[in-house]
Amino acid sequence: MITVYCLFSPNESGLSPEPSHVPVLVDQVIDFLGCRLGSVVVDGTVGMGGHAEKILEQIGPSGRLIGVDRDSESLTLSRKRLEIYSNCKLYADNFKNLPLILNNLGQTPVDGILLDLGVSSYQLLHSNRGFSFQIEAPLDMRMDREQKLTAATLVNHLSEAELSEIFFKYGEEPRSRKIAKAIVRERAHTPITKTTQLSALVEKIVPRGRQSRIHPATQVFQALRIATNDELTGLEATILSLVDYLKPGGRLVVISFQSLEDRIIKRAFRRLSGRCVCSMPPELCRCEKKSQVMILTRKPLRPSMDEVRANPRARSAILRACEKKSTVPAD
Ligand SMILES: C[S@@+](CC[C@H](N)C(=O)[O-])C[C@H]1O[C@@H](n2cnc3c(N)ncnc32)[C@H](O)[C@@H]1O
Incomplete structure (x- = not known):
């Protein structure tokens, strides 16, 4: 695991910050994450740091942001963008390793976790x-x-x-x-x-x-x-495991950009909310049905026409969010 601190000197890669990436559904992400002063938030796909910057503005200096991205070139750029925030740590890693990262940091449980899946405009257009x-x-x-x-x-x-x-x-x-x-x-x-x-x-x-x-x-x-x-392998298992790292009342927000991914997220949320995910008749169903979260987006959220006009890349974004229940039934 490579650690990259935001206060690190930013320019030595010589990478240009263009083309830039406009984060999607920003206000909705902030609302659903429930960011407050002092919140501890994880951005598992920090990319160009667009969402991370908004989160850092909301949580203030007493909050903490842990950012992860598997693309170290993108991290070099987000590190520069976020260099004024000393309460932000960035890691070049796969978000599947978040449980390990959070355990190593002793930073668990957290108030919110964001995954904004897919590729950034930087990656797409570079x-x-x-x-x-x-x-x-x-x-x-x-x-x-x-x-x-x-x-x-x-x-x-x-x-x-x-x-x-x-x-x-x-x-x-x-x-x-x-x-x-x-x-x-x-x-x-x-x-x-x-x-x-x-x-x-x-x-x-x-x-x-x-x-x-x-x-x-x-x-x-x-x-x-x-x-x-290998984007889809283990995605459902990762979503299921991340809820263990949320405080009661903590929020998980996931944005996907294509139906295959969204189906996996929908299924994981359904499972976390204690509902059946198999197609068996009730008497044969073996789904665990342990209700750990409340789903906050009964219908997935889509960007407005105005947002799509301003940022066409947003057109296929699908946001789902859930909140960890205060009392989770024991195994
Ligand atoms: C849509 S962009 C995120 C943009 C970011 N929210 C922003 O505002 O700049 C998706 C990012 O997720 C990263 N990513 C995709 N899968 C990942 C994974 N399994 N682990 C870590 N990062 C991943 C990509 O490298 C990319 O930078």
């Missing part, structure tokens, strides 16, 4: 990260640049069946088989190493629909990003 099909770059897509596996490794080494499964499972791409077949044919003579090379290939197989506003490679790129960063 010219060498390879997340976007619109920007020519190496086919990289790693959030954690120390990780060995890149999207290019998957594209050039997985079997046709494995690629097709990834596109179908993580991209819900109906033409997954056709795309996987074309990739395998192409890479037999030219390795696929660039984002634009892959997007042009997909566009050849899946022509741009006249009505469709989304690029034909959108789902393939989403699927590869999820697979490269």
Whole structure:
């Protein structure tokens, strides 16, 4: 675990803070987290520090913010943005390790935890990260640049069946088989190493629909990003475990940007609220049904039209929040 303190000297990486990232649903995040003076809050996806900065303004100098992100380049930028706050500590790590981080810090339980999932505009638009099909770059897509596996490794080494499964499972791409077949044919003579090379290939197989506003490679790129960063494995278990680190009355807020992720969050919240998550008839249901939280968003929250106009990236954001109950039934 690498520790990065906000008061650390900010500029030595030479990274440009552009392109900037506009945090989504900021007022709603602050409301649902219930931030007050002195609150201890965890931002598990601190990114460019947009939400973190607002949280720090609310909790004041007596509060504390613990921020985590697996992308140390983003952390360098958020460290600069948050350098005036001495009550903020940032860690380059996966939020799946938050239980370990909080235990090591002796900072448990906390008042609020935020997870704003997915990628930031910085990652998406930065010219060498390879997340976007619109920007020519190496086919990289790693959030954690120390990780060995890149999207290019998957594209050039997985079997046709494995690629097709990834596109179908993580991209819900109906033409997954056709795309996987074309990739395998192409890479037999030219390795696929660039984002634009892959997007042009997909566009050849899946022509741009006249009505469709989304690029034909959108789902393939989403699927590869999820697979490269192993984004969904253990997400439900992490959400379930984080509630143990909240004070009674503490809040967990999760923002997701695509339906696969949101389904996992919805299921985890349902489970935490003590409801059945299986499709068995009641007499066969073995769900634990221990009611640990109250769900605060009966319907998930979406950004307003005004917010989407000002920040189009917000259009697919889905916010869910829950509050830990004061008395949790014993096992
Ligand atoms: C949408 S951005 C967060 C933006 C941030 N809320 C802000 O206001 O600047 C998502 C961030 O989550 C990070 N991330 C995604 N999955 C992660 C994980 N499992 N552990 C830690 N960070 C993760 C990404 O690297 C990215 O910086």
